[in-house]
Amino acid sequence: MAAVAQTSKLGKVLWPVLAWTIALIFFFPIFWLVFTSFKTDADAVKPEHLFFFTPTLENYTNMTENYDYWRFAINSVITSTFATGFALIVGVPAAYAMAFDPSRHTKDILVWMLSTKMLPAAAVLYPMTFLTKNVLGLFDTHFLIIVVLCLINLPIVIWMLFTYFKEIPKDIIEAGKMDGVSTWGEIKDILIPLAWGGIASTALLTFIFCWNEAYWTVRLTTIDAATLSKLIEGNRAPEGLFFGRLSAVSTAAVGPIVVLGWFCQKQLVQGLTFGAVK
Amino acid sequence: MANRTLPRLLQTPAVVFLLIWMLVPLGMTLYFSFIRYVLINLRRPEWATPSLSNWRGFGNYKYVLEAKDFWMAIQNSVLIVSSILILTVILGLMIAVLVNRTFPGRGIVRVLLISPFFVMPAVNAVLWINMILDPVLGLNGLAVTGLNEVLAGLRDFPVIGGFFSMWPEIKPMSFRASQTSAYAVIMMVTWQWTPFAVLIFMTSLQSEDESQKEAAMLDGANAWSQFINLTVPHLARPIAIVVMIQSIFHLSLYAEIEIVSRGNGNKNLPYLIGEFTSNNIGAASATGIFAVILANVVAIFLLRMVGKSLMD
Numbered sequence: 001m002a003a004v005a006q007t008s009k010l011g012k013v014l015w016p017v018l019a020w021t022i023a024l025i026f027f028f029p030i031f032w033l034v035f036t037s038f039k040t041d042a043d044a045v046k047p048e049h050l051f052f053f054t055p056t057l058e059n060y061t062n063m064t065e066n067y068d069y070w071r072f073a074i075n076s077v078i079t080s081t082f083a084t085g086f087a088l089i090v091g092v093p094a095a096y097a098m099a100f101d102p103s104r105h106t107k108d109i110l111v112w113m114l115s116t117k118m119l120p121a122a123a124v125l126y127p128m129t130f131l132t133k134n135v136l137g138l139f140d141t142h143f144l145i146i147v148v149l150c151l152i153n154l155p156i157v158i159w160m161l162f163t164y165f166k167e168i169p170k171d172i173i174e175a176g177k178m179d180g181v182s183t184w185g186e187i188k189d190i191l192i193p194l195a196w197g198g199i200a201s202t203a204l205l206t207f208i209f210c211w212n213e214a215y216w217t218v219r220l221t222t223i224d225a226a227t228l229s230k231l232i233e234g235n236r237a238p239e240g241l242f243f244g245r246l247s248a249v250s251t252a253a254v255g256p257i258v259v260l261g262w263f264c265q266k267q268l269v270q271g272l273t274f275g276a277v278k
Numbered sequence: 279m280a281n282r283t284l285p286r287l288l289q290t291p292a293v294v295f296l297l298i299w300m301l302v303p304l305g306m307t308l309y310f311s312f313i314r315y316v317l318i319n320l321r322r323p324e325w326a327t328p329s330l331s332n333w334r335g336f337g338n339y340k341y342v343l344e345a346k347d348f349w350m351a352i353q354n355s356v357l358i359v360s361s362i363l364i365l366t367v368i369l370g371l372m373i374a375v376l377v378n379r380t381f382p383g384r385g386i387v388r389v390l391l392i393s394p395f396f397v398m399p400a401v402n403a404v405l406w407i408n409m410i411l412d413p414v415l416g417l418n419g420l421a422v423t424g425l426n427e428v429l430a431g432l433r434d435f436p437v438i439g440g441f442f443s444m445w446p447e448i449k450p451m452s453f454r455a456s457q458t459s460a461y462a463v464i465m466m467v468t469w470q471w472t473p474f475a476v477l478i479f480m481t482s483l484q485s486e487d488e489s490q491k492e493a494a495m496l497d498g499a500n501a502w503s504q505f506i507n508l509t510v511p512h513l514a515r516p517i518a519i520v521v522m523i524q525s526i527f528h529l530s531l532y533a534e535i536e537i538v539s540r541g542n543g544n545k546n547l548p549y550l551i552g553e554f555t556s557n558n559i560g561a562a563s564a565t566g567i568f569a570v571i572l573a574n575v576v577a578i579f580l581l582r583m584v585g586k587s588l589m590d
Binding site: 015016018019020022023024026027029030032033036045047050090091093094096097098100101103109111113115116117118119120121122123124125126127128129130131151154155158183208211212214215218219228229232233235243246247250253254257258260261262265266268269272273277 | 284285286288289291292293295296299300302303304306307310373376377379381382383384386387388389390391392393394395396397398399400401404405406408409410415417420423424469472473474477478481482515516519523526529530532533536537547548549551552555559562563565566567569570573574576577581
């Protein structure tokens, strides 16, 4: 018995130390990115200034000159916001119908929707470029990026909403029906207030996915609708001459989203596992 | 039974949009994969426009199957995806068990751990390949230089100096060569996706039946046998889901490969398709169809594994 008590005492100290160490190791690259963003480009590559240097904000104040940051940031905000909005507008009614009025085919439709996510985007790279450039004339427009982001996230939006809606007792919706409320009224006055939390976290997660998307936003834009992914991808700077400024613009690109992510950890699990892990 | 028309109508936009989104481009890829379609060919300018008169049958598929790059890309795709899967599941399990206890600052630990998952792929790649892994200017290079300096200092010592002078100078590893850049990609994606595995395993661990564990403890089962006999079976479903979702994402890994290994031979299928697309559309499309087939094989296999549990 004594031995057990002893190990658990040791465990009491070791356990948190180990957990903290691993957490710090995982966070270190992000810390290093933010840390480097306060160094000048010259300091950033000097070993003697690895830890000790005079912090500067010049990388942030020059972000507009160096990278035209705001132009890309605004594009990211516009495309992600509208894509999320449209995905919800299309997704809420669909998920409502699937959750409260399922037919024989509902399950098949849901699985099929998920399977569209499994198609590798690269397989349709040329047709998409061809269609948007030569047929529709939408290449490098906000509209195109919004539509594409909306469509690639729609399956996950519907799945997430479906799992949230399924947890609402059917009787409440049925009671509304008895009272002669219209379908629109059911959605607006009963469903949305009840499922508000679920809808909000779906929106948050979709926004994060849109923001971080890095295939279509890179391949279907040049300048006008280019997002932050495109900006960073175009400034990979292999020679390391601009570590300072590159870190600053990267920090600005991921900072808000990482913070947003902290608030929806729990929803992330439900969203990405389609409610299968609780 | 209430009127069925309305619910169907509500689903229609979603289904129609997704159907168009899936079928139109995929149909075009299929068509292009059977014709000769080369954007710039001075001797045969008629190949520059898609037309049925340029029919090539399975010629593009044959061409792709005989290309060395294709097999390398397949091999690389499999290497990268399977390494990431194995690493994230093992690390994820270990860390989830570690963080599942209560200890001071657990909330902060969770926040720190999950953060990498929200970093956009382009930033992830730029950060790792430049600031961390660069053999001269990155932390990798600086650490090796520092180590060499320490070694050089030790060589000057009497007696033990003789021992250290037998050690060779350490050379930093470059992660931009074709094989090592695959390791770099594996490393950075594992860093990004381990938190995801941790989060899911942790959520699942919290629903584990504690009374079973207590019973096992009373029966004298040690921590390890509890973990193997109770916790791992409980985690079977979350593990399957982690594997499924990551396979979906990593089979189409692109930004990391593009940034880390542009032109150095470390290709995966999406990257190879991108290369073909600059000129040989027929080959790009045939490769695309192979990628779709590969994804479907994986998807069918995985959906079989977890599909039922998704629906309950």
